[in-house]
Amino acid sequence: MTLDAVAWEALRLSLWVAVWATVIAVPLALAVAWVLARREFFGKSLLNAVVHLPLVLPPVVTGYILLVLFAPNAPAGAALGAIGLTLAFKWTGAVLAAIVMGFPLMVRAMRLAIEAVDPKLEHAAATLGASRASVFTRVTLPLIAPGILAGAVMGFAKAMGEFGATITFVANIPGQTQTLPIAIWTALQIPGGEGAAAALALLSCVVALGAVLLSEFLARRVAARIAGST
Amino acid sequence: MKLRLKHSFGAFTLDLDMQAGGGITALFGRSGAGKSTVINAVAGLLRPDTGLLEVDGETLMDTARGIHTPPHKRRFGTVFQDARLFPHLTVAQNLDFGTRYAPRGAKVPRDDVISLLGLAALLGRRPATLSGGEKQRIALGRALLSGPRMLLMDEPLASLDSARKQEILPYLEHLRDGPLRLPILYVSHAVDEITRLADTLVLLKDGRIPAQGALRDVMADPAAVPLLGVREAGAVIEAEVVSHADDGLSQLRISAGMLELPGVHAPVGARVRLRIMAQDVMLSREKPIGLSALNILPVAVKAIHQGDGPGAAIALQAGSDILLARITRRAVAAMDLRAGAQIYAVLKATTVAPSSIGQ
Numbered sequence: 001m002t003l004d005a006v007a008w009e010a011l012r013l014s015l016w017v018a019v020w021a022t023v024i025a026v027p028l029a030l031a032v033a034w035v036l037a038r039r040e041f042f043g044k045s046l047l048n049a050v051v052h053l054p055l056v057l058p059p060v061v062t063g064y065i066l067l068v069l070f071a072p073n074a075p076a077g078a079a080l081g082a083i084g085l086t087l088a089f090k091w092t093g094a095v096l097a098a099i100v101m102g103f104p105l106m107v108r109a110m111r112l113a114i115e116a117v118d119p120k121l122e123h124a125a126a127t128l129g130a131s132r133a134s135v136f137t138r139v140t141l142p143l144i145a146p147g148i149l150a151g152a153v154m155g156f157a158k159a160m161g162e163f164g165a166t167i168t169f170v171a172n173i174p175g176q177t178q179t180l181p182i183a184i185w186t187a188l189q190i191p192g193g194e195g196a197a198a199a200l201a202l203l204s205c206v207v208a209l210g211a212v213l214l215s216e217f218l219a220r221r222v223a224a225r226i227a228g229s230t
Numbered sequence: 231m232k233l234r235l236k237h238s239f240g241a242f243t244l245d246l247d248m249q250a251g252g253g254i255t256a257l258f259g260r261s262g263a264g265k266s267t268v269i270n271a272v273a274g275l276l277r278p279d280t281g282l283l284e285v286d287g288e289t290l291m292d293t294a295r296g297i298h299t300p301p302h303k304r305r306f307g308t309v310f311q312d313a314r315l316f317p318h319l320t321v322a323q324n325l326d327f328g329t330r331y332a333p334r335g336a337k338v339p340r341d342d343v344i345s346l347l348g349l350a351a352l353l354g355r356r357p358a359t360l361s362g363g364e365k366q367r368i369a370l371g372r373a374l375l376s377g378p379r380m381l382l383m384d385e386p387l388a389s390l391d392s393a394r395k396q397e398i399l400p401y402l403e404h405l406r407d408g409p410l411r412l413p414i415l416y417v418s419h420a421v422d423e424i425t426r427l428a429d430t431l432v433l434l435k436d437g438r439i440p441a442q443g444a445l446r447d448v449m450a451d452p453a454a455v456p457l458l459g460v461r462e463a464g465a466v467i468e469a470e471v472v473s474h475a476d477d478g479l480s481q482l483r484i485s486a487g488m489l490e491l492p493g494v495h496a497p498v499g500a501r502v503r504l505r506i507m508a509q510d511v512m513l514s515r516e517k518p519i520g521l522s523a524l525n526i527l528p529v530a531v532k533a534i535h536q537g538d539g540p541g542a543a544i545a546l547q548a549g550s551d552i553l554l555a556r557i558t559r560r561a562v563a564a565m566d567l568r569a570g571a572q573i574y575a576v577l578k579a580t581t582v583a584p585s586s587i588g589q
Contacts, residue, residue: 124316126274127274127301225317
């Protein structure tokens with residue numbers, strides 16, 4: 001049971017897409033998590049619902065919505081096209097699908113970490129002369145850093161495994177949008193492809209399991225850090 | 231410091247107007263009196279409904295003019311009841327947290343703070359491994375090193391047991407009397423801490439200030455007895471240590487004469503603060519003889535304050551000092567006490583606990 005060129009290509013593409021999705025999503029998710037954890041405002045429940053929507057919507061529907069919004073002739077797609085960014089049927093679209101699908105997981109991990117930080121510590125830092133930005137970088141951020149990493153790992157794992165939204169939004173183009181799960185699905189469509197599918201599936205399991213374990217470990221680090229025992 | 235504050239939350243309304251000068255200003259009140267709200271408003275952590283805060287001629291808050299200086303620009307080093315050390319930093323890093331924000335002229339020498347608070351052995355430790363008293367000392371050092379214009383202390387000793395309190399109090403006295411001479415706003419519900427530390431006393435009850443002024447004046451005010459609690463009220467006077475006898479008693483001179491007290495550790499010649507609990511002062515029309523009590527002072531009745539209950543608080547002129555006695559209203563009538571009456575006050579020698587004798 002060996003991995004052929006198509007399988008390696010799918011793995012490479014999946015990693016590429018997942019790295020990009022994680023790098024782009026982490027700062028956005030951190031901002032949203034902070035707002036949800038620390039601010040009260042009109043429409044907070046709506047924002048929370050929208051963030052979590054991809055978790056409960058059928059992925060196909062999420063992919064369909066992305067298609068409607070980001071097709072080249074759709075408003076958002078046209079606007080991005082004007083600055084030279086095409087999403088439909090491109091790996092960039094796979095990145096967007098991965099961001100949207102992984103976002104709720106990231107926000108959740110980061111929000112829990114932020115909520116575990118007592119605002120009284122931040123108040124104490126302010127009375128010592130630290131501005132809001134300094135309080136965030138010197139107190140809040142170091143305390144939630146493991147939580148941010150945990151969220152990033154979950155988002156990365158989700159990006160590696162995203163299937164429904166991706167195939168609906170950007171289809172199944174080898175080397176462009178055929179990520180690992182889509183390659184597995186494709187292999188299963190071809191008579192005699194079961195072996196390749198099994199190998200790819202095993203690879204997926206290893207990546208996903210590693211990600212969940214790492215994420216759990218990091219979440220425990222948040223608790224330990226806030227307790228001051230590390 | 232000048233503070234005016236009006237703030238409502240739920241059914242509770244805080245409405246006060248207070249002043250704090252140099253030295254230690256104590257804000258005393260029972261839990262729920264609004265003490266922490268005052269600290270938070272002064273520190274800038276709370277925006278009151280209306281309020282004005284002026285320090286050294288600088289307006290830090292004036293809701294009428296829309297002025298609200300953010301906490302980090304107010305330079306009030308704050309020590310909270312829960313020390314609030316940063317758990318991800320070592321003791322040394324906690325201490326140095328605010329140093330970079332201290333104005334050039336306000337920097338406090340780091341080594342001085344470390345030796346004053348006895349922190350040298352703790353510098354490499356993590357907050358989680360420290361005792362409550364150690365944490366509070368570090369929180370205090372951290373506030374000092376941020377170069378504050380004034381220290382705010384919100385019940386800094388309330389979460390500590392008596393032994394740990396005794397560990398911290400001398401440091402606070404040193405801050406008050408030592409070279410730093412930093413003004414301190416000290417919030418507490420413990421009368422013993424206040425009588426030991428404060429120069430100025432502000433009483434807070436149900437969000438209002440019924441009395442404020444020099445510690446000695448407020449403590450000697452019979453009307454303040456119910457505010458402080460009948461068991462805690464009592465005058466604070468100054469005395470000079472004259473001699474120590476072999477039997478453990480020391481002779482102290484007050485303006486009205488001599489007192490013999492046990493447990494005085496201050497050296498001969500030192501000036502100490504005595505707290506004489508109102509409930510430990512007995513009154514006599516005649517000069518008592520054959521009593522076990524050693525301390526009998528001739529006094530004049532200055533004022534009689536009849537409370538709502540069976541008790542009455544009597545202010546007594548003893549030399550240039552004022553003592554307080556708490557006796558029953560029935561005794562007031564039986565002794566026919568009136569202002570101006572010349573009587574004798576009998577103080578039990580156990581009146582002053584060693585912990586409430588401060589330099």
